[in-house]
Amino acid sequence: MSFDLNQTEDQRQIHDACRAMLAEHYPLSRLRGPATAESLAPLVAFGAFAFALPEAHGGAGFTLLDEALLHVQLGRHLISPAALAAPIAARIALDNGQLEQAVKITEGQTSVSAMVKTKNGILLLGNGAAVLGIIRQHDTMQLIDISQVNRDRKAAMAQGQPIFAIASLPAPKSNNVAKAQTSQTAQILVSAQLLGVAEGARDLAVEYAKIREQFGRPIGSFQAIKHHCANMALGVEKLSAQLDMAAIAVGKQSEDAAFQTAALARIAPNVALENARICIQIHGGIGFSAEADAHLFLKQAHVLRQLIGQTDFLALPAPMAPTREDT
Amino acid sequence: MNLDIEIDDNSFRLRARAWLRANLGVTSSDNIRHGGQTARKTATQWLAKCHAAGWSGVAWPREFGGQGLSPARLIIWYEEYTRARAPSALDCTFVGLNHAGPTLIACGSDTQKSFHLPRILSGKSIWCQGFSEPGSGSDLASLKTTGKVEDDMLVVNGQKIWSTCADLADYQELLIRTEPGSKRHRGLSWVICDMTLPGITVRPIENMAGVSHFAEVFYDDVRIPLSNVVGALHDGWNVAMTTLGFERKTAAIALQLELSVTVEDLITSAQAQPGTALSEQLADLRAEAAALRAMTYRAVLRDGGTPFDGSLIRLTFAELAQRIHRTAIDTLGAEALLDGPMVHDYLESYSETIAGGTAEIQRNIIAERILGLPREPRA
Numbered sequence A: 001m002s003f004d005l006n007q008t009e010d011q012r013q014i015h016d017a018c019r020a021m022l023a024e025h026y027p028l029s030r031l032r033g034p035a036t037a038e039s040l041a042p043l044v045a046f047g048a049f050a051f052a053l054p055e056a057h058g059g060a061g062f063t064l065l066d067e068a069l070l071h072v073q074l075g076r077h078l079i080s081p082a083a084l085a086a087p088i089a090a091r092i093a094l095d096n097g098q099l100e101q102a103v104k105i106t107e108g109q110t111s112v113s114a115m116v117k118t119k120n121g122i123l124l125l126g127n128g129a130a131v132l133g134i135i136r137q138h139d140t141m142q143l144i145d146i147s148q149v150n151r152d153r154k155a156a157m158a159q160g161q162p163i164f165a166i167a168s169l170p171a172p173k174s175n176n177v178a179k180a181q182t183s184q185t186a187q188i189l190v191s192a193q194l195l196g197v198a199e200g201a202r203d204l205a206v207e208y209a210k211i212r213e214q215f216g217r218p219i220g221s222f223q224a225i226k227h228h229c230a231n232m233a234l235g236v237e238k239l240s241a242q243l244d245m246a247a248i249a250v251g252k253q254s255e256d257a258a259f260q261t262a263a264l265a266r267i268a269p270n271v272a273l274e275n276a277r278i279c280i281q282i283h284g285g286i287g288f289s290a291e292a293d294a295h296l297f298l299k300q301a302h303v304l305r306q307l308i309g310q311t312d313f314l315a316l317p318a319p320m321a322p323t324r325e326d327t
Numbered sequence B: 001m002n003l004d005i006e007i008d009d010n011s012f013r014l015r016a017r018a019w020l021r022a023n024l025g026v027t028s029s030d031n032i033r034h035g036g037q038t039a040r041k042t043a044t045q046w047l048a049k050c051h052a053a054g055w056s057g058v059a060w061p062r063e064f065g066g067q068g069l070s071p072a073r074l075i076i077w078y079e080e081y082t083r084a085r086a087p088s089a090l091d092c093t094f095v096g097l098n099h100a101g102p103t104l105i106a107c108g109s110d111t112q113k114s115f116h117l118p119r120i121l122s123g124k125s126i127w128c129q130g131f132s133e134p135g136s137g138s139d140l141a142s143l144k145t146t147g148k149v150e151d152d153m154l155v156v157n158g159q160k161i162w163s164t165c166a167d168l169a170d171y172q173e174l175l176i177r178t179e180p181g182s183k184r185h186r187g188l189s190w191v192i193c194d195m196t197l198p199g200i201t202v203r204p205i206e207n208m209a210g211v212s213h214f215a216e217v218f219y220d221d222v223r224i225p226l227s228n229v230v231g232a233l234h235d236g237w238n239v240a241m242t243t244l245g246f247e248r249k250t251a252a253i254a255l256q257l258e259l260s261v262t263v264e265d266l267i268t269s270a271q272a273q274p275g276t277a278l279s280e281q282l283a284d285l286r287a288e289a290a291a292l293r294a295m296t297y298r299a300v301l302r303d304g305g306t307p308f309d310g311s312l313i314r315l316t317f318a319e320l321a322q323r324i325h326r327t328a329i330d331t332l333g334a335e336a337l338l339d340g341p342m343v344h345d346y347l348e349s350y351s352e353t354i355a356g357g358t359a360e361i362q363r364n365i366i367a368e369r370i371l372g373l374p375r376e377p378r379a
């Protein structure tokens, strides 16, 4: 396994550009107040949805790891799940030989939403106007035409993320199923966003711990708060390492790809939820209010957690040593 | 230790149960915790009904209009109260009954007591607490809101925050710095503040569950008669500390029992198959709730103890409540993304480890005051 994690100048530049684009178009302040549909136009213009697609398919040809790192940034900005749906939908289209469809998706002409199953039906997250929806059923994912499907706006837990109920979906077609690699890629990108949530919560909390004073000193000087912050850092380190591992394994289609992704999918929601919880706690009263951003990280972690999908991890063979392709 | 849990006073239990059954028009599921004038009306009407029938101020001494129930009867009352699903004890009457009233009983003048106590008991006046400030939460003693003595008046300037029900309240227990230049715990006074006075502005703050039951309060030359100071002028810290034990004990019974009901409701609704991870988790939560109940009952029934013992119960409660509500929404699957009572309670549960002393502060208290470890450095 060539485990090249050192970024090239190109990679550094594109990630810096991404950060600037997100700061300009997706400040967290946009999420205060009533939930509205998010415009994905700046992301489309950036090429975010075709980032790691082959150049032959209109993509930018970056690696899956690069794309994952992009989604870490998206995660920090608590972007609508529609931004996860698009790159996955494009891949499902390509998996089924629908190049034209894929291009329309990555260029924002065809809108896609993520869907999740509930006990009684289906929820559509983010973009209520979407004409395509992605849903995960067991280990596979499907891309479904939902243009004719009725949807009802629902009161959501999460400010900032509109949510709609759908009673039933049209019967699935055979040419809309994701290949295994695409399904794993979806878990990688959702996990990357969860890492972004975990990082964002950590940074918000650490910054606050440095400036908020009680008893005449910054609260970050109290060991209780220091340990909370350190625990958030531990969570981020663990999750980001596993993200690298899984993104590389899936990108190269190594034999441990399923194992690494399944491990990632179990860790990611827990780290994000825990960091968001600690972030609220470190903020004290203001953390419990809607006026600080801490709660937004928690709610986004809940949304992403529903999208990740769990596999039967114990049924997968464990790689006893790192998989070596280049031996 | 003489721990004699004698809570089989059956005739009292039946009397409480019969009365609750016959009179409960509202239940805990009514919109009482969501704030607003409707919530105030529901809560105060219910309290008035309790009062008329001799069920208000169950823990207050009889000479001040309360019921003076023994600890054992207090437990029985709250058991029946919770079983009947009567309104949560955490409604807008909470501060008056569990905090302001007991403080007035302990430290108030006769005039203050005879005016305010009957109003609190009957639901005529609602109280809120104005202790925390933007710069003074955990470090309450650093508070800056001032009251300048001018003849027989205090002229109050400053700001309080997180004052629960301030938008509904008639009176506020206001802790302010009355001795110019005083530091920390010295020079503070505990004052009865009439919320209708000129110069007071209340701005409700939305919480992360999307409701506004706390508020910011601004004081701009608010003139409060000196006769509204409770206890001695400049002795407010001691006044504030008198009721620490009372509040934590009685409120703890009601809250603990509500939590037990939440666990049982969750066990019923989850329908977990034996041997699954969920059923194991629910069994653990049920056992934890049982142990918390044991802690609570023991604290209420046994004599002695220190005011700091409340921290053990408070913290155990807070963290268990959060675990229970988290498990509850985990049973919902993707429906956890929709608004609903379980999701609402889950979001609200984040306040448990912040309000009334954060989890970190409670652990400091346990370590320093109960275990005698060296104190943290302080300002």
Ligand SMILES: Cc1cc2nc3c(=O)[nH]c(=O)nc-3n(C[C@H](O)[C@H](O)[C@H](O)COP(=O)(O)OP(=O)(O)OC[C@H]3O[C@@H](n4cnc5c(N)ncnc54)[C@H](O)[C@@H]3O)c2cc1C
Pocket (backbone or CB within 6 Å): A212, A213, A214, A215, A219, A222, A223, A224, A225, A281, A282, A283, A284, A285, A286, A288, B128, B129, B130, B131, B132, B134, B135, B136, B137, B138, B139, B161, B162, B163, B164, B165, B214, B351, B354, B355, B356, B357, B358, B359, B360, B361, B364, B376
């Ligand atoms: C729902 C709710 C209702 C409330 N109702 C009222 C009310 O009615 N009236 C009222 O007066 N107040 C009320 N409060 C305020 C509450 O008492 C304060 O929020 C609480 O004391 C914490 O203060 P703070 O918010 O300023 O946080 P801070 O004190 O700034 O704390 C921030 C973080 O630092 C930590 N920290 C601070 N000092 C230390 C230390 N020495 N060691 C370790 N960690 C430390 C805290 O634990 C916390 O994690 C309410 C709060 C909430 C959330």
